[in-house]
Amino acid sequence: MSIGCRDLRVSAGGREVVAVSRLDVPAGETLAVLGPNGSGKSTLLRALAHLGGAARSGSVLLDGRTATTTELRRAVAAVLQRPVLQRATVLDNAAAGLRLRGVRRGEARHRARPWLDALGVAQLAGRDARTLSGGEAQRVAIARALAVGPRVLLLDEPFTGLDATTRTDLLADLRAALDRQRAAVLLVTHDREEARALADRTALLVNGEIRQLGPTAEVLDAPADQECATLLGFTTQLPPALTGREVLLVARPERCRPLAGSAPPPPDAVVVEGVLRRVVPLGGAFRLDLDTPAGSLTAVTTAVLTEGPGDAVRVAVAAADLRACR
Numbered sequence: 379m380s381i382g383c384r385d386l387r388v389s390a391g392g393r394e395v396v397a398v399s400r401l402d403v404p405a406g407e408t409l410a411v412l413g414p415n416g417s418g419k420s421t422l423l424r425a426l427a428h429l430g431g432a433a434r435s436g437s438v439l440l441d442g443r444t445a446t447t448t449e450l451r452r453a454v455a456a457v458l459q460r461p462v463l464q465r466a467t468v469l470d471n472a473a474a475g476l477r478l479r480g481v482r483r484g485e486a487r488h489r490a491r492p493w494l495d496a497l498g499v500a501q502l503a504g505r506d507a508r509t510l511s512g513g514e515a516q517r518v519a520i521a522r523a524l525a526v527g528p529r530v531l532l533l534d535e536p537f538t539g540l541d542a543t544t545r546t547d548l549l550a551d552l553r554a555a556l557d558r559q560r561a562a563v564l565l566v567t568h569d570r571e572e573a574r575a576l577a578d579r580t581a582l583l584v585n586g587e588i589r590q591l592g593p594t595a596e597v598l599d600a601p602a603d604q605e606c607a608t609l610l611g612f613t614t615q616l617p618p619a620l621t622g623r624e625v626l627l628v629a630r631p632e633r634c635r636p637l638a639g640s641a642p643p644p645p646d647a648v649v650v651e652g653v654l655r656r657v658v659p660l661g662g663a664f665r666l667d668l669d670t671p672a673g674s675l676t677a678v679t680t681a682v683l684t685e686g687p688g689d690a691v692r693v694a695v696a697a698a699d700l701r702a703c704r
């Protein structure tokens with residue numbers, strides 16, 4: 379089953395925080411919604427599930443038809459930030475979604491158990507759920523959502539607060555679990571690597587609007603505008619005044635090379651001159667902050683510079699590492 383929306387607008391605190399004219403996630407696809415803090419990701423996800431009390435207009439679609447709240451309750455399972463587990467065993471919590479849908483207790487437990495296994499927490503089945511660590515609770519909440527065999531799965535930052543190893547393991551477990559279902563999945567995240575690992579397509583949400591949408595690898599590598607560039611880590615930004623080009627050029631700071639002395643730049647590189655403001659050691663690399671006539675510029679290099687703060691520095695960025703933005 380697909381989920382989508384048309385002209386979905388949500389207001390909170392007296393202003394519009396989400397305005398999405400059109401979004402469609404087909405069955406079997408995972409769409410990541412990537413955006414900075416406060417861009418409206420959680421609000422969009424809740425609005426798609428008709429959750430929460432915010433003022434909402436427009437329509438949510440299931441299989442292309444406007445869906446009622448009752449239809450959404452039946453089709454959609456959501457894992458929200460900081461999931462709440464009941465005062466019960468882990469197995470009963472994993473079975474809770476099925477119980478809500480009218481499945482008998484024994485049957486619900488029977489169907490939930492393989493999902494605890496798939497999420498790597500089967501050994502905790504008999505534990506009181508309130509004694510779990512954050513990462514364990516997160517896994518149980520995901521198992522609870524997957525156990526109902528949802529046709530639409532909404533995940534709101536399911537990896538927040540997990541240590542790096544747990545996060546990597548859970549990403550792999552979730553990827554494998556999603557591959558077993560044909561659900562339409564919407565994953566809210568502010569982490570590019572999560573999007574890369576899980577999502578077929580990625581939407582960039584800035585100020586409540588979808589600025590860019592496409593296959594994940596393409597979107598992550600080709601920001602459409604300056605805010606998308608910042609969100610995607612293209613934080614070295616060269617305005618036309620600095621390069622003489624007609625458009626804003628952006629690059630990842632680690633792709634910018636300081637040029638030693640009078641060394642010639644690579645043939646197709648764009649070269650920018652500036653005054654070194656500071657050098658920050660970053661464990662094996664250095665972050666260089668430069669002042670240029672068109673504002674500040676950041677580069678990251680592993681080279682040890684002979685120049686210091688106040689010195690003139692030239693930075694070269696190869697054409698292949700530059701992206702043109704609106």
Ligand SMILES: Nc1ncnc2c1ncn2[C@@H]1O[C@H](COP(=O)(O)OP(=O)(O)OP(=O)(O)O)[C@@H](O)[C@H]1O
Nearest residue numbers: 390391395413414415416417418419420421422568
């Ligand atoms: N009940 C509310 N009252 C007032 N403002 C609200 C309310 N709910 C959300 N907002 C505002 O709406 C905007 C979007 O919030 P939302 O939680 O959707 O952002 P987000 O992209 O999920 O952020 P984060 O990455 O920090 O979780 C924020 O500016 C937030 O302060």
